[in-house]
Amino acid sequence: MKLFEFLLVALTLASGLILLADKLYFARRRARRAGLLDSEPAVVDYSRAFFPVLAIVLVVRSFIAEPYKIPSSSMMPNLLIGDFILVNKFAYGLRLPLTNTTFVPLGEPARGDVVVFHFPGHNDQDPNKGENFIKRVVGVPGDQVAFEGNSLTLNGQPVKYEDKGIYAGHRGHGEGASLLVEELPGRTHTVLETAYPAGQGEWTVPAGKYLVMGDNRDNSDDGRFWGLLPEENLRGKAFLIWLNCSGWFCKDGFEPSRIGSGVK
Known part of the structure; x- marks a missing residue:
């Protein structure tokens, strides 16, 4: 993605x-x-x-909407491997291509938003540093967040959960996990958990930072492991699934029911 963005800007x-x-x-x-x-x-x-043509693509991709493909199971059951999504590029302000610098602030992430961002990395040598990641915002500036035993506590109040049974899985991922509805203030959504909770801890979210987590709680490399997400790393807000296709020419599966679905 970074190479494509550079080439698009350079050619334009x-x-x-x-x-x-x-x-x-x-x-x-x-x-x-x-x-x-x-x-x-x-x-x-x-x-x-x-x-x-180049100028139109650059403007649309940089300031209106950009496509991404979900490569992992970290946001299951809401985003599946092979989902192609659209990301609102102006939800959190207009940003310059390549530098990602905000020049027109328009809004801030809300708790429950599904956001795409430049991965800050576990350290400076992390080979994935700067790549596009997608997670859910669970903590905004000023929040006190705790995660213990697969349950969130937000500003001293336990987040409520509703058990929806066992998740059937999708293309070999997630089978047997518990499917829960998490009543996160701002957005109720589903999550997966296993009998082996990961990423326990407590965080105080300062100004300009966010705590993000995957919905597949025990199979997600997220802020519990590498820290709080800086505001300047944000790329946009995921809002639409426009295709689901896995493998070359969809050889591993195509699901027309996913087309046009909103990101929950």
């Missing part, structure tokens, strides 16, 4: 600069020398054809 800028230079200098020079007989250079012709 390059084609735009070529067109600008041609308009301001080279086109006039050709006209003075040979009038209408000189043909337009191929690089200018290609730039004229591709610049509008």
Whole structure:
């Protein structure tokens, strides 16, 4: 994703600069020398054809909505492996491509939001540092959060759970886990838990930070293990599943019922 974003920005800028230079200098020079007989250079012709397309893709992807694919089971049962989702890029402010710097603040994550972010990493040598991750916000600035025995306590109040039985699993993942409804203030949603709870601890969430966790609580590399998420790492808010397809040409499965589903 980072390479694609870099190439998109680079190609858009390059084609735009070529067109600008041609308009301001080279086109006039050709006209003075040979009038209408000189043909337009191929690089200018290609730039004229591709610049509008590149610019539109860059604007939409950077400031409106961006697609992502779910690669792991950490957000089951709500997001499945093979889900293609759309992420609202302006929910938490307009951000510059590549640097991810906010230049127009528009909002902040709410408790229960499913967010995409640049992974801060367990340490500076973490090979996944900077990659796109997706988790749920369970703690916002000012919150006191505790997680013990697969149960959340928020600002001193235990979060309520409703047992929904045993999860059937999906394509070999999650079978036998307990399916629960978690009444997180802000958004009620489902979670999975096993008999082996992971990531116990307590956190105080300061300004500019968030505690994020996966819905598949015992199979998620999240803020319980690498710490609080900085606001500047946010990429956007997940809001729509537009496809579910696993494997090349969907050879491992295609689920039309997932198309158009909202992210819960």
